[in-house]
Amino acid sequence: MQTFETLIVSVQDGVARLTLNRPEVMNAIDRRMAAELTEALRALGAREDVRVLLLQGAGANFCAGGDVRGMRDAGPRSAEEARRGMDLYRDMTLALHGFERPVIAAADGVAYGAGFSLLLLADMVLLGERARLCMVFGRVGLIPDCGALYTLPRVVGLQRARELVLSAREIDAAEAQAMGVALEVVASDALLARAQAMAGALTQASPLALALAKRHFQGAFDNDLPATLAHESHGQALALASAYHRDAVRRFTERQPPLFQWPQARR
Missing domain, CATH: 3.90.226.10 (2-enoyl-CoA Hydratase; Chain A, domain 1)
Known part of the structure; x- marks a missing residue:
């Protein structure tokens, strides 16, 4: 860099x-x-x-x-x-x-x-x-x-x-x-x-899912519900077809630890 x-x-x-x-x-x-x-x-x-x-x-x-x-x-x-x-x-x-x-x-x-x-x-x-x-x-x-x-x-x-x-x-x-x-x-x-x-x-989450969610949030206050549902349908189809999703499902069904887990805030 x-x-x-x-x-x-x-x-x-x-x-x-x-x-x-x-x-x-x-x-x-x-x-x-x-x-x-x-x-x-x-x-x-x-x-x-x-x-x-x-x-x-x-x-x-x-x-x-x-x-x-x-x-x-x-x-x-x-x-x-x-x-x-x-x-x-x-x-x-x-x-x-x-x-x-x-x-x-x-x-x-x-x-x-x-x-x-x-x-x-x-x-x-x-x-x-x-x-x-x-x-x-x-x-x-x-x-x-x-x-x-x-x-x-x-x-x-x-x-x-x-x-x-x-x-x-x-x-x-x-x-x-x-x-x-x-x-x-x-x-x-x-x-x-x-x-x-x-x-x-x-960094351990699906980069595709994060990018798709972020892209749609940027227009969250500008779209009506039908437009949002269309965005969700398109994005979810891409995410469902990803290797990350398939591996996450496999880990879940085999009771393995997930790749992505949010760190708890200190209280």
């Missing part, structure tokens, strides 16, 4: 670990990071040995959002110039949203602005107890980006999404979990171990 200026990327035992690596600015996303994230996601998506993506931030924080100092240093821009610049963030968003393998995001510390938006693009979000999330855009006269206007109301509901965006208030890990943003909240020192355990378990 190639090296990047703003990211650390590694692949081991089917798990691709993608780390936002600008800890000196709380992993704020600048134009270079957006471009590198798109490039890395596309490259990882093309690799057959990648079964799961684990997204995290270097240091004590996940991501502080867009690089505000970089915005200042760029100077005044016309709306058209700014729109062209946003194309980088559009491509990054589509690359993460369209990633066909499961995406687990593990976040501690700050997840502000675009950092919050990245979490909403993951399939499962784990937060450390120190995590603080904020749709901070309104504080600097902006609107949410990186897909948040699409994902946030789907995750938390329309009225709550409006409140989070219009108030630009901070929420802690417990409130984020209560809203459905986070699947689990764990001790900060156990966060990455829990995320790795979940990622490792998913």
Whole structure:
């Protein structure tokens, strides 16, 4: 895997670990990071040995959002110039949203602005107890980006999404979990171990079944029941014909341990 200026990327035992690596600015996303994230996601998506993506931030924080100092240093821009610049963030968003393998995001510390938006693009979000999330855009006269206007109301509901965006208030890990943003909240020192355990378990699941389920979930709020049933019929036919399914059935009937088993959360 190639090296990047703003990211650390590694692949081991089917798990691709993608780390936002600008800890000196709380992993704020600048134009270079957006471009590198798109490039890395596309490259990882093309690799057959990648079964799961684990997204995290270097240091004590996940991501502080867009690089505000970089915005200042760029100077005044016309709306058209700014729109062209946003194309980088559009491509990054589509690359993460369209990633066909499961995406687990593990976040501690700050997840502000675009950092919050990245979490909403993951399939499962784990937060450390120190995590603080904020749709901070309104504080600097902006609107949410990186897909948040699409994902946030789907995750938390329309009225709550409006409140989070219009108030630009901070929420802690417990409130984020209560809203459905986070699947689990764990001790900060156990966060990455829990995320790795979940990622490792998913490498043992059927990659075909995971990809089919994920693809259909992406349109879950846009399809009616007949369209969903058609998707299920097509996907299930492919899954039923797979070697993984046949082996799983054989293991079940012969009372052998299953290949795939979810790791229990610590209580």
